[in-house]
Structures are given as structure tokens and as C-alpha cells.
Amino acid sequence: MVAKYVMLADTTRCINCKACEVACRAEWDTPLGYSRDWVKEVESVNAKGMPELQIFPGRCQHCDDAPCVEVCPTGASWKREDGIVLVDHDICSGCELCVPACPYDARWLNPVTNTISKCTFCQPRIDKGLQPACVETCVGNALIFGDANDPNSEVSILLKTKEWQRLITDEVNIGPNHYYYTAGKTIPVEVMPKLHERHLAGKSIESIVNPLGTIGIGGMMAVFLGAGVKKLVDRRKEVSEKEDNHEHH
Amino acid sequence: MSTTKPQGTIKVRTRDVIFIHWFNAFFWLVLVLTGFGIISGDFVRLVPAFWPTFMQNLLGGNVNLALLHAIGGIAWAGVIGVYAVLNFKRVVLPFLKNVLVLTPKAAIADLISMTITLAHLFGLLKNLKVPPQGRYNGAQRLLGTMIIASSLAIASTGLYLFLAPKLLTFSTLALYGELFRWALVIHVSAVLLVLLGLVAHIYFAVVEEPESLETMKSGNAEIAFIQHHNPLWYESLKKEGKV
Numbered sequence: 001m002v003a004k005y006v007m008l009a010d011t012t013r014c015i016n017c018k019a020c021e022v023a024c025r026a027e028w029d030t031p032l033g034y035s036r037d038w039v040k041e042v043e044s045v046n047a048k049g050m051p052e053l054q055i056f057p058g059r060c061q062h063c064d065d066a067p068c069v070e071v072c073p074t075g076a077s078w079k080r081e082d083g084i085v086l087v088d089h090d091i092c093s094g095c096e097l098c099v100p101a102c103p104y105d106a107r108w109l110n111p112v113t114n115t116i117s118k119c120t121f122c123q124p125r126i127d128k129g130l131q132p133a134c135v136e137t138c139v140g141n142a143l144i145f146g147d148a149n150d151p152n153s154e155v156s157i158l159l160k161t162k163e164w165q166r167l168i169t170d171e172v173n174i175g176p177n178h179y180y181y182t183a184g185k186t187i188p189v190e191v192m193p194k195l196h197e198r199h200l201a202g203k204s205i206e207s208i209v210n211p212l213g214t215i216g217i218g219g220m221m222a223v224f225l226g227a228g229v230k231k232l233v234d235r236r237k238e239v240s241e242k243e244d245n246h247e248h249h
Numbered sequence: 250m251s252t253t254k255p256q257g258t259i260k261v262r263t264r265d266v267i268f269i270h271w272f273n274a275f276f277w278l279v280l281v282l283t284g285f286g287i288i289s290g291d292f293v294r295l296v297p298a299f300w301p302t303f304m305q306n307l308l309g310g311n312v313n314l315a316l317l318h319a320i321g322g323i324a325w326a327g328v329i330g331v332y333a334v335l336n337f338k339r340v341v342l343p344f345l346k347n348v349l350v351l352t353p354k355a356a357i358a359d360l361i362s363m364t365i366t367l368a369h370l371f372g373l374l375k376n377l378k379v380p381p382q383g384r385y386n387g388a389q390r391l392l393g394t395m396i397i398a399s400s401l402a403i404a405s406t407g408l409y410l411f412l413a414p415k416l417l418t419f420s421t422l423a424l425y426g427e428l429f430r431w432a433l434v435i436h437v438s439a440v441l442l443v444l445l446g447l448v449a450h451i452y453f454a455v456v457e458e459p460e461s462l463e464t465m466k467s468g469n470a471e472i473a474f475i476q477h478h479n480p481l482w483y484e485s486l487k488k489e490g491k492v
Contacts, residue, residue, distance in 0.1 A: 073289070076311075090312045091312050109426070202292065224449065
């Protein structure tokens, strides 16, 4: 069976040391000010009136129905069979149509490569049988990565034994493959995905240009097919009338 | 206007014009097939998913396909551009004078003539006659104007789509990326607009007026055909002593 890679983040174990961010930036040599993963802090007041800090390590959620893949004009954004969403940098134009499409803000234009950067679950490392850099370096062992299709894998066992949540809402439920354990606490709205947006240009192609083009070209073909059929029918009629006249004479 | 049916043919197109027409047609075919193969994402794709998959597999990936499309596009625009410059007075200017629809009055007149022509195909508006036409009829002029405008848009946006990611750093100025995205919209829209017109163009050339197709192969047109379809042109040819 093909692997299905997932990432688990046990927020009760995360100590916000940001070693995952450092490891990721070192692994991928990301420019200053940019990172493929992040740790989000959300402050709140709990039921007892005490201040509380929740910590959510995040990255690309490698969604099953990834809108970044669907909106990419060149196919540079693509999804492997094992669920990892990747960017083919040879064909990526850096048009950024995918950037607002991601509800998790996981994509950004790399000023050095001029192409889109995002978490790849450290695909070259996992293809070599290694763990992603962030998982490898996680001090609190809060990040767990593995194949959910392997019933003996750590992630499969953990998914069965603990109650995990995903960052989904009624509006945005695109099958993220990143799970969070919060010990029953509700995930704060600040961490939840935003409604995916599109650049006006992308929306124009999808909602105006393509439908009008399809209707227009389809309509023209139907009209001229009709005209051709009419011409053929008229011609047959004309020939048979001529033959009838010839027989009468 | 003459009522007798003249015999014989007259040379109306030179070899180089015929070459450029078929060169344009061939490159359009290649560029449309490859272009539709490049655009892959479900939200922006123009054709069923099998086509991009097939074309990208055929060429060994979208990088090669996009490169072939770009090389083809540059060759198409380059050859036609150089030809247009070298033959501006002899070919391009007379063509533009005959074909361009630049005023609302001319556009309305051509639209009326095109509507009547189309209606006649279905046996409608039989009581209305198509107004006498010059070298190009109303539909041809409208199509020609649209193709010229669209081709300029396609060539310029295509160049930007190919060169901008290589020459510009999009992260330094948001406008570069914005221009890229709108260039894509204009590129695709212009192609679809031309394809829309090409359906009619091919139908008329193959079914209704195969004489026109023959002219685009041999360069010769039957004088009787010109007299019947393009009476204003026939009159001017007569004045020039060519028929």
C-alpha cells in the first residue's frame, strides 16, 4: 500500500523553543525573515480566570484537496501519491496565484529562488528513510511524523490512542494531514484556517474567461455544425427535386 | 455593375502571403495544442485533465512543454513580425487598409453584413441582401481586426510570461507578479477569442466558399467568384484594368 504521510503535533509537549523553525531554516537555507514552519502562540483567559498560553507548531498541512495545486497554472504545485504537496521549482513562475489560495498561509515567494517555498515534510530526507528536520530536532518530542497507512507506525498507534483534532472549519475542510493533540482543549480561532482566497486574475480565468470561452467556442461549433447539416439537407433536397423533374420529363 | 459572368482567374495572392498564412496556421495549431497542455491546475485549466497529462508526458514534463511553447511562440511572432516590417508597404499596409474596422459606423455596417450572412446560412432574413462587399466582407473584416489585436496581445503577454520570471525578481516589486497574472488572463482570453473566430473562418473556407481556400493555395481567384461575392472589389479591379 502507498504510504500516507501525516504529521502529529502534541501541543501539550511543545515548549515553544522554536528548535523546529531553526532546524527547518538550516535544512532549507531559507532567507532571513522567512520560514517554512512556525510556532503560533495564542494567549487567552481560562475558565478559572487565569492567563493561558497555547502553542501550535504549524506548517503546510499537505491537504487532500489542496487548493494551491488546483489554482497553479503550470502544474508546478503538485501532490505526490503519498500525500506530500510539492513545488516543482523548474516550472514554478512565482506568479503567487497559490499564495492566497492556501488557508494556512503556508506558502511564500522566495526572494532568492523567485519561486514559491513551502514545507515539503522534508521530502528528500524522508525518501532516504530519515525524519523531517523539525521532527528530528523537536526537544519535547511534540512532533511525530510517519505513515498513517502502516498500522504499526507510531503515528497510526497514536492516532488510535489519543483524541486528535485537525485545523478545519465548516467553511474550510480540505482534508489536512496535520493533526493536533490539545488534551481536549478547543483549538482557538486564531489558529484555524482562513477562507481561501484567490487573486482577482485567477478568479477571472476560472469564473469568466474559461466559462465564456467554452460557451462561445461550443456555441460557434454548434451553430456551424447546424449550418453544415442544413446545407447538406438542402443540397440533397435540390438533387432529389432535380431527379424528380428529370423523371417527369 | 457588370451582369455578364466573366471567365478565367486572376492572381490575387503572392507566394509569400500564402506562405505566411499557412505558417501562421501551423504555428497556431502547435501553440494552441501545447498551450492547452501547459495550464494544469483544475481551477484554471481550459481543457479536460487528460490533455495536459498527455502533452506533458509526451514532452517529458511541463518544463519541456513550456519551453517548446515559448520557442514556438517566439518563432511565430518573430517571423511574422520581421515579414511585416520588411513588407510593410507592399503587403501589410494595403491589408490593414482593407481589413481594419476602426470606427463604430464601420463596425455596425460590418456587423449588419455579418448577421445577414449568418442568417442566410439558416435560410433566415432571405428578403435582406448582403450589402455589396469589397475585398473582405464584414465578417472577415471584424475577424481580421480581432485577430490583429489579439495577436499583438498574445505576442506581448506571451513574451512577458516567458521572460519575466527569468529576468525579474517578483519579490522586489508586487507589480511584476500582478502583471504576470493579468498577462496570463489576457493571453488566454485573446487565444479563446481568436479560436472563436477561427471556427467561422474554417467553416466558410471549407464548406461555404472552398474557392477562398483554393485561392489561399494557388493564389488565383475566379473572376466570376469575385464579381459575385466581392462586387466592390471587382469594380475596383476593373477600374485598375486587372479584369
